[in-house]
Amino acid sequence: MTDEQIKTLVLDELGKIAPEIALDQIDPAVDLRDQIDLDSMDFLNLMIAIHEATGVDIPEADYPKMASLDGCVVYLRSRIKEA
Secondary structure (H helix, E strand, C coil), X not given: CCHHHHHHHHHHHHHHHCXXXXXXXXXXXXXXXXXXXXXXXXXXXXXXXHHHHHCCCXXXXXXXXXXXXXXXXXXXXXXXXXC
């Protein structure tokens, strides 16, 4: 998967969880929970959706690495190559 494909996948899943957000306004370097006011349940649902879409296990200890869109791309890029 390319970085753009990963970014699109994460944004698509995020859009399903929080359809009211403007996906084109997301700053990829800023914590998603802060900039779009995701609560912990929404964030957990995002992690589950990404896991289901990619097959990548994301342990709770790694959630901080997935806090921003850029972080998701970096984390998933390395994990998808390992799979």
